[in-house]
Amino acid sequence: MxxxxxxxxxxxxxxxxxxxxxxxxxxxxxxxxxxxxxxxVELPDDLRPHTPLELAGREIYIREGCYACHSQMVRSLADELDRYGPYSLAAESAYDRPMLWGSKRTGPDLARLGGKYSDDWHVAHLIDPRSVVPASIMPSYPWLMRPLEIGLLRDELATLARLGVPYDEAMIEGAANDALAQSRPDSDGAEAVIERYGETVAIRSFDGDPSKLTEMDAVVAYLQSLGTLTNAPYELLAEGAE
Known part of the structure; x- marks a missing residue:
């Protein structure tokens, strides 16, 4: 040879x-x-797309290079299942453009992060990682407290809709208002967000200040959504345990 x-x-x-x-x-x-x-790849019946606020957070997550240190793919290995939960399904990322799978982990995998920590924890962690994880080597992101630009959200949803993400006309037209409403649980638009995206969507002030919408709101909303868009992986794991 x-x-x-x-x-x-x-x-x-x-x-x-x-x-x-x-x-x-x-x-x-x-x-x-x-x-x-x-x-x-069969899409789960309960799979929902990201809300406009979560989508904005995902864009910031990519902008800041978070994907370079954190994967979003739990592999079917015993130690990963014990640490992170059910292994990742391709269907979970069906609406992601681009998807953020991978196995490079300077930091832990985030595929099942949603609900694991409080909003306050995430805010403190992003502003000063060592305040909650002393051994952390993650950079600080204090600038995320600046106002969130929502003017392009409508166009982003419209583009994703053309690529197959199930955003309807009402979702596209209401993108900016829905982003604001998701961070303001007492606002008139909060119910509309739930009607459009389902009961599982978190409606609250993620950075603790409902008077203004910040990039921190968006990033924390996105992080809290990870692993919560469908129950399919947990149902599959339960079936395998029977």
Whole structure:
């Protein structure tokens, strides 16, 4: 085999053809399954898309590079199941553009983070990580207390709707108002958020100050949504335990 490779390197066109063939095989192996993904990945009936506020938080999460240190994919390994909970299903990320799977973990996996800590804990952790986790090497993000820009939320939802995320016209038109209302439980729009996105959506002032909408509200809302968009992984784990 080594002799064949050595001889091939001496024929430039032969080497080019060999590279093309090898790359084509690798590409087919990766791309072919995507043509049947709608048949192999069944969406759970209770799967909901992110609310506008959660979506804004996800964009900030990506902007700040959080995905570089935190994965969102629990692998089907015993120690990961014990630490994080049910392993991740492809269907959970069906509405994510882009998805944030991976196995690089400078920090812990966040796929099942929702509800694990209080909003106050997340706010303190983001402003000064070492105030709650002394050994943390995570950077501080005090600037997240600045106002959240919501002017582009409508366009973001409209774009995602064209890509297959089930945002209807009412969700798209009400994106900015829904983002405000989700952080103000006593507002007139809070009920509309629940009607559009379901009873499981958290409606509260995530940064503790309902008088203003901040990037911190958005990021904490997003973090609290992780692992809560569907019960499918927990139901599957329960079935396997029977």
């Amino acid at each position: 080594l002799k064949l490779h050595y001889n091939l390197e001496k024929v430039s066109m032969g080497l080019v053809v060999g590279i093309i063939v090898a790359a084509s095989i690798g590409g087919i192996v990766e791309i072919a399954p995507l043509f049947s993904i709608n048949e192999t």
